[in-house]
Amino acid sequence: MATARPRIAVTAPAPKISDYFGSQIFGTKQMKESLAPSIFKKVMEAIDKGTKIDPATAEEIASAVKVWALSKGVTHYTHWFQPLTGSTAEKHDSFFDAHAGIEKFKGSALVQQEPDASSFPHGGIRSTFEARGYTAWDPSSPIFIFEKTLCIPTIFVSYTGEALDYKTPLLKSMEAVNSAAVEICQLFDRNVRKVTPSLGVEQEYFVIDKALYATRPDLVMSGRTVFGHSPARGQQLEDHYFGTIPTRVKDFMMDFEIEAHKLGIPVSTRHNEVAPGQFEVAPVFEEINKATDHNQLLMDIMDKVAEKHNLKVLFHEKPFAGVNGSGKHNNWSLITDTGVNLFQPSNSARENLQFLTFVVATTKAVYDYADLLRASIASANNDFRLGANEAPPAIMSVFLGSTLSNVLDELEKNGNIKIEKGDNMYMKLGISKIPEIILDNTDRNRTSPFAFTGNKFEFRAVGSSANVAGPMTVLNVIVAETLRTLAKDIEKEISAGKEKKIAIVNVLRKYIKDSKKIRFEGDGYSEEWEKEAAKRGLSNKKSTPEALDIYHDKKTADLFNRHAVLNPKELHARHEIMLENYIKKVQIESRVMGDLALNHIIPTAIQYQNKLIENANGLKGLGLDNKAAIETIKEISKHLESLKLNVHAMIEERKRLNKVEDVAERAKGYSSAVKDAFFEKIRYAVDKLELLVDDEFWPLVKYREMLFIK
Ligand code: ADP
Ligand code: MG
Numbered sequence: 234m235a236t237a238r239p240r241i242a243v244t245a246p247a248p249k250i251s252d253y254f255g256s257q258i259f260g261t262k263q264m265k266e267s268l269a270p271s272i273f274k275k276v277m278e279a280i281d282k283g284t285k286i287d288p289a290t291a292e293e294i295a296s297a298v299k300v301w302a303l304s305k306g307v308t309h310y311t312h313w314f315q316p317l318t319g320s321t322a323e324k325h326d327s328f329f330d331a332h333a334g335i336e337k338f339k340g341s342a343l344v345q346q347e348p349d350a351s352s353f354p355h356g357g358i359r360s361t362f363e364a365r366g367y368t369a370w371d372p373s374s375p376i377f378i379f380e381k382t383l384c385i386p387t388i389f390v391s392y393t394g395e396a397l398d399y400k401t402p403l404l405k406s407m408e409a410v411n412s413a414a415v416e417i418c419q420l421f422d423r424n425v426r427k428v429t430p431s432l433g434v435e436q437e438y439f440v441i442d443k444a445l446y447a448t449r450p451d452l453v454m455s456g457r458t459v460f461g462h463s464p465a466r467g468q469q470l471e472d473h474y475f476g477t478i479p480t481r482v483k484d485f486m487m488d489f490e491i492e493a494h495k496l497g498i499p500v501s502t503r504h505n506e507v508a509p510g511q512f513e514v515a516p517v518f519e520e521i522n523k524a525t526d527h528n529q530l531l532m533d534i535m536d537k538v539a540e541k542h543n544l545k546v547l548f549h550e551k552p553f554a555g556v557n558g559s560g561k562h563n564n565w566s567l568i569t570d571t572g573v574n575l576f577q578p579s580n581s582a583r584e585n586l587q588f589l590t591f592v593v594a595t596t597k598a599v600y601d602y603a604d605l606l607r608a609s610i611a612s613a614n615n616d617f618r619l620g621a622n623e624a625p626p627a628i629m630s631v632f633l634g635s636t637l638s639n640v641l642d643e644l645e646k647n648g649n650i651k652i653e654k655g656d657n658m659y660m661k662l663g664i665s666k667i668p669e670i671i672l673d674n675t676d677r678n679r680t681s682p683f684a685f686t687g688n689k690f691e692f693r694a695v696g697s698s699a700n701v702a703g704p705m706t707v708l709n710v711i712v713a714e715t716l717r718t719l720a721k722d723i724e725k726e727i728s729a730g731k732e733k734k735i736a737i738v739n740v741l742r743k744y745i746k747d748s749k750k751i752r753f754e755g756d757g758y759s760e761e762w763e764k765e766a767a768k769r770g771l772s773n774k775k776s777t778p779e780a781l782d783i784y785h786d787k788k789t790a791d792l793f794n795r796h797a798v799l800n801p802k803e804l805h806a807r808h809e810i811m812l813e814n815y816i817k818k819v820q821i822e823s824r825v826m827g828d829l830a831l832n833h834i835i836p837t838a839i840q841y842q843n844k845l846i847e848n849a850n851g852l853k854g855l856g857l858d859n860k861a862a863i864e865t866i867k868e869i870s871k872h873l874e875s876l877k878l879n880v881h882a883m884i885e886e887r888k889r890l891n892k893v894e895d896v897a898e899r900a901k902g903y904s905s906a907v908k909d910a911f912f913e914k915i916r917y918a919v920d921k922l923e924l925l926v927d928d929e930f931w932p933l934v935k936y937r938e939m940l941f942i943k
Contacts, residue, residue: 238442238481241542243488246495255497257305259298260375267297280373281427283408291340298376299328299338302383310338310383312346312368315399317354317810319700321529322389325382343385344370354813355397356806366391371400374526377496379533386526395803399702400522402798406709407521409796413716414567414575417594420723420733421587427570430709433518433689434528437559437697438535439510439547440482441939446545448934450829455822456549456614456698459912460829461936462920463555478504481542482512489531489538490514496534498527508557510940518564518689521709525702528561548698551617551624553936554916558618559697565708566689567591577688582659586737589644590719593744595690596631598715599683600748602707603629604772604783605792606683606692609707611780611811613818615696616904620775625680625694627780628766628773630753632681638754644738645745658734680757710796719744776909777815778900784808785897812900819903823887826915827880833932834919835873841926842869869925876918883911 246253255262265273272293278284286294302310311323324346328336346368355366368387377384389398396402407430414428446452451459478486486502493500499517507513514535516527532548539546551558567575573584575591599606606629610619620627633641647662678684682694695704719740726736750769755762766773774780783789784804793799799807845866852859886906893899923931 238543240480240484241488243484243491245491250494253491254494254499257378257495258375258497259301259377260497263301264294264297267301268293276372283404286344286370286372288340288344291344293340295338295340295343298343298383299336302338302378303328303336305378307378307381307383309381310342310385312370312387313384314368314387314389315529315700315702316389316397317356317399317807317814319698319814321533323382323384346387354810355391356809356813366397371404371522373404373520374523375497377530379496379530380537395806396799399700399706400525402706402793402803403525403702403709404522405798406706406713406796409713409798410567410709410716413713413720414591416720417590417716418569418575418587420720420737421583422569422571422573424571425569425573428567428575429570430521430705431518431566431568432521432524432701432705433515433564434524434701435513435515435562435564436528436531437507437511437513437561439508439549439552439559440485440512440539440544441510441547443540443543443545445934445939446547449939451822451825452545452547452552454825455818456547457552457617457822458554458936458939459822459826460834460916460919460923460933461553462923463553463936478506478512481544485539485542485544486512486514488542489535492534492538493531496527496530498531498534500531510553511557511559518566521565521705525700525705528701550612550614550696550698551621553940556936556940558624560618560693561695561697561699561701563692563695563701563704563708564686564689565692565705567712574688576685576690582657586659586734589640589741590737592633592637592685593641593741593748594715594719595712596633596751597719597744597748598708598711599629599631600751601715602711602792603751604774604780605707605711605789606704607694607772607774608780608783609704610694610696610699611774611777612696612699613777613815613822614698615694616775616777616908618696619694620773625682625758626763626766626773627694627775628757628763628771629682629694629751630757630766630771631751632678632684632754632757633752634678634685635754637685638752641745645742658738662738678754678757681753682757706798710792710798713796714792776901776904778812778897778904781808781811781815781900782897784811809896812896815900816896816903819908820887822912823883823903823907826912827884829933830876830880830915830919834922835876837930837932838869838873838922838926841930842866842873844927845869865925869922872918872921872925876915876922879911879914879918883907883915886910 246256264276268276272290275286275290276294279286308329309325309327311325313321313323316322326342328338330337347366366389368389371386371388374386376386388396388401388404390401391397410430411428415425418425418428449458451457483504486504490500490502499519500514501517503513503515505513514531516524516531518524519527535546548559550560569575575588578588579585607627618624644662677686682692684691684693692704692708695701722740723736726739727733731739750771753762763773785808790801790804793804794801845862849859849862849866852862890899890902890906893902923935
């Protein structure tokens, strides 16, 4: 079956990508073409400065959007938003007004909508009497057509104004980092008026055959295989299976790439395999809000297109034990409206001081707020990828590469050098020249969770199924905070009579010294690093509920509040939602494990054991040696017993924990008393049985079959 699938033909709408790139979006180009210049100007202002769009303008835009959408055969529209469930949500309305007998689209419908959203997580913000939220258009992300529906990117807030989604705080964090960064840039260049964070997301994923997927209740229910013996666990999967992408997957890649291009997502698929069955896609970086929407949309597209090719995409962080997990590498940088990437070293000494200021500030931010950054990537899924067996640790550290590290070390040392009038300070400090290409291929560290990669930082610990808005909001905010403090500290030095450049260098020196512990250039996956990090006093929070505790801190609440990103009420709600999401996830996995064990594995193993018993008796009747059969029978019994015992004990634990009132305590219970206490034990017994029971009998599709599709 899976091997005999027909190929699905893929044809591009035109030979050149540029002929159809963005054909399904109502972006700047389409707006400029279809709107009156005065209206277009207002939209651009709304995008650049966040100004409100007045009703008359909204009316004009809506009518242009409608004409465009109808010309593309679109019949429905929806506000498209990112609730805290982690996926995207929409509620479709028809353009057709049955009353009037014509298609209508009002400005008010463009700007605002009230989805029946009482079922979205809200962490107690919307009590039942005010169980209404509304969605509001975000003009900075283009309107698009997906599956014959006009989708309007929106934020999602409660009637009392609290954010109920990922996008609202992300937009606010962009503003926070913008204003803080502009203040610093002004020390170097008065012309800088705006700084925009940009993001390029490298997305990893697995692809398996749709039919095989459907036979695995664990994959369907929880996104990962809770059982399954990896071919020779702990060892590498055979290399010779590896390296060529199956035709079917290639077709799928081409197909989703076309769909993404139509939606203006600048993807360039990478035709490489990371692990067997695992692939990667990366778009060219964009402004962070757009990049986030595009990543969410891309996952939706991939899901839909895979279906067509009889495939299933797995975005789970660890779908298969013993095989590489999946992440989303978040390539992040700050770019000025004068076109300068603040993380790009240059030949100009002055610009280099600015570059170093931003590198040092970011490093210091990660040091000061490592726990918050860790919390921003915490999820039940990602726990299997970070801090677990066969996975990188959950320790935050920064990799700068040897060149940049040396520059910082020099700066720290030479900062004491006395600079006389007429001296070339940059020369004296050793920062007059920083090689423009800092990292060559030998100077790349793939094991660092947060690495400087030449002209950007790459946050690699983000999970493959996560909405990147979460971690990116935190990164923007902590960098904003550090830049603010940095500006104040520089100001203090200047007030004390220091020359500006000297003031900057003095502060940088101090920051370099203070944040030194977070810098690590070695193998982040090694045991030595865990020990070394502990010695340095860096935290290593292995479980999500533990990592999330930082949201309880007053320091965290103050930080988000100070930058007007989340107020304490919103933050508290988010914390609760994350804990509840965690509990639900572990609960589902635990149930799937129990059900599979009791209804599929145990009966199958008993059935097979009975065969063996018959066989053993038969042998005995013939007067032959039946020791081997008896050994196997005994071994099966041993695992069966352990399996039953553990499954029942796990169910009892769940019952006990479900009565625990405090959600944080319940989450911690689920982590330690359910997941840690039983998952491995139960899996061990099942995976052993998989090896003992005849392949013909085994009720679950095996790893080998799932991972090596053709
Ligand atoms: P790698 O070598 O890690 O695979 P690439 O250079 O191919 O990295 O880039 C990975 C991602 O980083 C791409 O999405 C790319 O567009 C993005 N990227 C490149 N420069 C920047 C930047 N200045 N800011 C944000 N993202 C960037
Ligand atoms: Mg990368």
